[in-house]
Amino acid sequence: MDDTRAGTQITKTMTTSGASLADLVGSTPVLWVPELWSGGERGFWAKLEGYNPGGIKDRPALHMIEQARLRGELEPGRPIIESTSGTLGLGLALAGIVYDHPVTLVSDPGMEPLVQRLLRAYGVRVETVTAPHPRGGWQQARRHRVGELLRRHPGAYCPDQYANPDNVAAYGALAGELADQLGRLDILVCSVGTGGHSAGVFGVLHKLCPGLRLVGVDAIGSTIFGQPARARLMRGLGSSIHPRNVDYRAFSQVHWVAPAEAVWACRRLAVGRYATGGWSVGAVALVASWLARTEPAGTRIAAIFPDGPHRYADTIYNNAYCAEHGLLESKPEPEPEEISHPGHSEATRWTRCTTVIDPRELA
Template sequence: MGDTPVLWVPELWTGGERGFWAKLEGRNPGGIKDRPALHMVGEARKRGDLRPGAPIVESTSGTLGLGLALAGVVHGHPVTLVADPGMEPLMRRLLLAYGARLEIVAEPYAEGGWQAARRARVRDLLARLPGAYCPDQYTNPDNVGAYAGLARELAARLGRVDVLVCSVGTGGHSAGIHRVLRELSPGVRLVGVDTVGSTIFGQPARTRLMRGLGSSIHPANVAYEAFSEVHWVAPAEAVWACRRLASARYASGGWSVGAVALVASWLARREPAGTRIAAVFPDGPERYFDTVYGDAYCAEHGLLDGKPEPDPDELPYPGAAEAVRWTRCTRVTRPEPAACGGAIEAAEAGR
């Protein structure tokens, strides 16, 4: 795990001379979240929060689940993962093959959606399983600390990073990489990439098709003060970028990868020549054969509508209007608790 490749990617619209550097975290055994899974479990064992052989229980949309299954094998812990029906069939089969037990919640909560429902199930399981431990990726500072190595790898490979582009879900990798990278590359700017329908940056909660980024709660690990701007990307735009990456560079991934590549390509066209842009690709394409790369699925959901517009819509502040396509805002603030209709409280109850 670690020391993943860094690939030069020409910007996606024209394939011209400008572009960005992509950190290919899909080359880890399970993806980027192998790093926090092993780190959180290791630190919990050191503190005595996780006893030898005790169960690990966590809520996941998939990638962290792969990392926790790996941690369970390495350290000898049974792993129970709480997911929702949106988890891809391939991911379910992989997690079961890796020895994890799956619990699938049936209905989303009115406030906090599927994530709140999953976290409530985690609380129930923790009460029923003596000695069980939940890493709680949304609030655990060890999630943030796990990415120091990735930041140092980027600095060693690129020397200087001017702009860091990260998808945002739990907030762990954007906060952790930026925190270390700004010591090695003073002045580095952090650009967040979210999905339409996500509440993280103050947009209204909607049903979300994309997994691995976005949230229906406000995770405590999101470092709002660190972001210079945020972009919301729609599923069809991410699909176009994923497929363009695959055909042009023989390297791609899932929803987060497409969304990040779209934004990083736009920045490559807009920033002054010589700006060194690093984008983190959290996973590879393997688990998305039936979704992002499945023509029937994409056609059913209207995701094959062609190349996105070359520029995003602009918002003066996050709540000015609802983002329904690629949209950008340079004013990033921590949303007020009332804006999420109780989702924060639902999340905090699951700590």
């Protein structure tokens, strides 16, 4: 297909059965997105994971629970207990219903009220930690609380999305869908949080597309790629810990994106393509658009959009919230800052680095 004439093209492999809730997950569409600055002929393909019932993490939630049951690590009817900022929680709520397990989730005050209400409507018990860990932030505080709950409930199962290889393996199907939908690819752009979907999709696709490059997108204030830990407004990407599922050697470069830049990209997507989402979607779209402008003509780029816009109605798409946090002040610069090493300077706006390190090895 000629990318330059695909402005209205949308493809979707339809599911063949609606008999099970699990059948609703996967076979998500791809959409051609012209680059955001000019809306010109160049652009990228977006994989719209918001078409899953709860978003991209429906895939690993179902797979991790299925595999735990097959191995006997999760017995019938026993509780599932996990830490989440939102999207995996929705996936685990689905998995709990599909496999008939009670679910308890530990979150923090940053979880959107809409998500909390939905989780409770799905029968999930939600616990909220009240203070961040002094070194590991909210994520570590949540994980400590999960550990306490597991000790109180023998037989309960924690999927541990940060280190569970089943999290990575779950994305093989997504990679297969992209290969069927788009054929040859040159660049894959993924946000990075637990490291699951970047490792899982690239691990399969690079065998099918020799020379494929993986570009990581992180949040400013995230420690994943060696930057200092800071309080973060953006949720769904970034981390204050070092998830073991991140495949550092797979990345050719990493970009850090600021909240205002992600908001601008989300709103540009909404106006131009009626396909938008949350913080991860905006950050990924910003980077994929820049690659579309700067890579040689004919470069085929795919970007993973992890979710849709609905849970962000009170943040990204709320003018009062954005004004309060200074997120509507300016259009992003057309080029990122460049640093030669993640430890050389701290990113405060969109920044790019082609030296990708594993901070755990440095430690």
